[in-house]
Amino acid sequence: MDISAKIFIAGRNGMVGSSLEREFRKRGYENIIGLSSKELDLKNQSAVEEFFSGEKPEYVVLAAARVGGIMANIESPAEFLYENLAIQNNVIHYSYRYGVKKLLFLASSCIYPRLCPQPMKEEYLLNGKLEPTNEGYAIAKIAGLKMCQMYNKQYDTDFISVMPCNVYGIGDNFDPQKSHVVAGLIRKFHQAKQENKEFVEVWGTGNARRELMFSEDLADACIFLFESYSGNEFFNVGTGSDISIKELAYLIKKVVGFDGNIKFDTTKPDGMPQKLLDVSALKKAGWVYKTDLEEGIRKTYEWFLKLS
Numbered sequence: 001m002d003i004s005a006k007i008f009i010a011g012r013n014g015m016v017g018s019s020l021e022r023e024f025r026k027r028g029y030e031n032i033i034g035l036s037s038k039e040l041d042l043k044n045q046s047a048v049e050e051f052f053s054g055e056k057p058e059y060v061v062l063a064a065a066r067v068g069g070i071m072a073n074i075e076s077p078a079e080f081l082y083e084n085l086a087i088q089n090n091v092i093h094y095s096y097r098y099g100v101k102k103l104l105f106l107a108s109s110c111i112y113p114r115l116c117p118q119p120m121k122e123e124y125l126l127n128g129k130l131e132p133t134n135e136g137y138a139i140a141k142i143a144g145l146k147m148c149q150m151y152n153k154q155y156d157t158d159f160i161s162v163m164p165c166n167v168y169g170i171g172d173n174f175d176p177q178k179s180h181v182v183a184g185l186i187r188k189f190h191q192a193k194q195e196n197k198e199f200v201e202v203w204g205t206g207n208a209r210r211e212l213m214f215s216e217d218l219a220d221a222c223i224f225l226f227e228s229y230s231g232n233e234f235f236n237v238g239t240g241s242d243i244s245i246k247e248l249a250y251l252i253k254k255v256v257g258f259d260g261n262i263k264f265d266t267t268k269p270d271g272m273p274q275k276l277l278d279v280s281a282l283k284k285a286g287w288v289y290k291t292d293l294e295e296g297i298r299k300t301y302e303w304f305l306k307l308s
């Protein structure tokens with residue numbers, strides 16, 4: 001890939017998009033474009049076509065998505081389905097129409113069946129029923145990865161997909177109701193510390209297990225594949241190990257420095273019991289993660305402190 005190539009990061013201002021931009025720039029790529037969702041609504045077909053015809057990007061990374069934690073997904077399944085389908089339909093289709101040389105689509109580990117054997121191999125896709133708490137999002141992401149594969153087959157494009165585990169990091173959404181678990185708990189423990197609260201409420205039983213990766217590592221893996229892989233396989237991206245929500249809550253409590261207790265609110269859902277990816281294909285291709293969970297949480301908390 002030419003260092004001066006024009007790269008469109010769809011979702012440039014989000015957590016993953018901004019990590020991607022930093023990682024591309026570290027490698028010397030400078031011609032990076034992308035607009036905020038206010039400037040360009042990726043759900044709007046004609047606006048997306050106009051953007052592609054005007055800018056003619058050579059490479060596209062599709063990191064734009066409607067994302068949210070377990071409660072946001074439960075509350076707005078139609079929005080998660082519709083908005084993600086619309087964004088990816090437009091960006092993938094016009095990437096094809098305007099001759100984009102390569103596209104990388106970011107999907108998610110929630111595409112795998114709820115009771116999938118662990119760790120989840122790429123070949124287990126569509127082997128069983130999905131987890132109901134994020135079915136809308138998962139259906140959209142499955143459609144996106146199939147779209148990449150089918151466009152490659154029919155139109156000879158070079159569109160690849162990755163399935164990351166749960167991601168957290170700088171630029172995360174810290175909304176206590178809508179965020180994912182790491183950002184949500186950072187905010188809850190921080191507030192409890194400031195207000196000298198006796199305890200923090202953690203959703204679910206604490207027994208659900210999640211594989212968590214720092215967004216900078218995800219960006220690094222995406223660029224690694226972008227530069228080195230073409231074909232119709234998709235890749236799981238993760239650390240290869242997981243942690244229970246209970247252990248995670250104690251780790252975040254320690255990083256934040258909260259002295260009180262933890263209570264588990266079992267009226268809230270656990271979601272998928274376990275979501276551990278088999279990352280052997282990516283490892284074999286030559287990539288492994290760098291940031292250990294505690295270090296990643298520390299960096300995220302430092303960033304959160306600068307914000308507040």
Ligand code: GDP
Pocket residue numbers: 068069070071110134166176178179180181182184185188201202203204208210245268269270271272
């Ligand atoms: P999921 O992987 O789609 O379930 O995404 P989340 O990151 O939202 O949730 C992961 C797990 O953490 C679930 O079992 C949640 O019930 C649990 N959890 C515990 N406390 C929280 C919290 O404050 N926010 C969120 N989002 N999840 C929490």
